[in-house]
Amino acid sequence: MIDEILQKQLSTALSEQLKVKIHINEAKSVHGGDINKSFRIATNEGYFFVKMNDGARFPDMFAQEYAGLLELQSARALDTPKPLGYGRVNGQAYLLLEFLTKGPALSGFWDDFAVSLARQHKVTQPHFGYNGPNYIGSLKQYNTPYSSWAVFYAFNRLLPLIRMAYDQQIADKQMVQQVETLCRQLPHIFPPEAPALLHGDLWSGNFMVGSKGKVCVFDPAVYYGHREMDLAMTRLFGGFDTRFYYAYQAAYPLSSGWQQRIGICQLYPLMVHLLLFGGNYYNSIREILQSY
The missing domain is CATH 3.90.1200.10 (Aminoglycoside phosphotransferase (APH), C-terminal lobe)
Known part of the structure; x- marks a missing residue:
């Protein structure tokens, strides 16, 4: 789960990125693959997505993923979740992302x-x-x-x-x-x-x-x-x-x-x-x- 210290860090990171005070109301575990724990976090400004893993085992994984998403975004071709921040708290590394909402596919x-x-x-x-x-x-x-x-x-x-x-x-x-x-x-x-x-x-x-x-x-x-x-x-x-x-x-x-x-x-x-x-x-x- 997301402890109080990490929750505070996530709130601060989101607040700095979005230029508005963010309060986290709830963190719900979602499927995130074989390596990471993933959560949908509910805030006063909507939903966001956070991935977490062992910061000692994968010290720069999220920094590299953050950079990779920015590289893809710079191409202005395929949509990606907007990267909002990454860091490390008490040995846990995290990556903050835009939360993606699914929809029906267009005909093309x-x-x-x-x-x-x-x-x-x-x-x-x-x-x-x-x-x-x-x-x-x-x-x-x-x-x-x-x-x-x-x-x-x-x-x-x-x-x-x-x-x-x-x-x-x-x-x-x-x-x-x-x-x-x-x-x-x-x-x-x-x-x-x-x-x-x-x-x-x-x-x-x-x-x-x-x-x-x-x-x-x-x-x-x-x-x-x-x-x-x-x-x-x-x-x-x-x-x-x-x-x-x-x-x-x-x-x-x-x-x-x-x-x-x-x-x-x-x-x-x-x-x-x-x-x-x-x-x-x-x-x-x-x-x-x-x-x-």
Whole structure:
């Protein structure tokens, strides 16, 4: 639950952000995923959302999520919950956000979602990467900048995770060698493309229909990468309508051969899930790697 000291800190943070005195009347626990405790807090100025976790275990997670939401907002493409503050009290880290209200989807929901994502992906910078490491789930996500996507994907994504999986004895030596072999082929697999602003964890559990009938995304793992990463992630766990893909392709066509690269792009989130949850993700990774 939210104790009195944290409640006072949240009230102060909201008051400073909104320039009005905020009183918290109630904090109701809501589902917040596997890592965080989440609450809807009722105040004299309406509802807000707060996530909490172990500040010692994840000392900068919420600072990075706050920055990532601001980065997405700056693109003026997809709606996100407005970040309102973050901090730490008595060992508990917290992130304050706008509370999102669900609504019915507009008739052109999937087309609008796709076009907005395409607009976000056109936001670029000189290098693949980001201004420091952040998180995907509870795992550190490394973002050392590189001018080559193939080098970035190998050294910041695939190789660190497969070695971690090997060290934890959930991947064998053969799988490590297969990943290393694939990494040597990456420069010949991905055609040149400008770094794109990515959500980074774009699956069906990280978006909702907002009160205006349009998409709102949250829980990002932001970086500038190859845009096929976001699109491959949308195909992993279902929940995206076929219209989404047609509309995206019409708005911002993908380079030829993108269908053959879906599995390669899915390796990173599959490795994340292998490390966090184990299970059948090992077999999914093995199946993709067998082609290389």
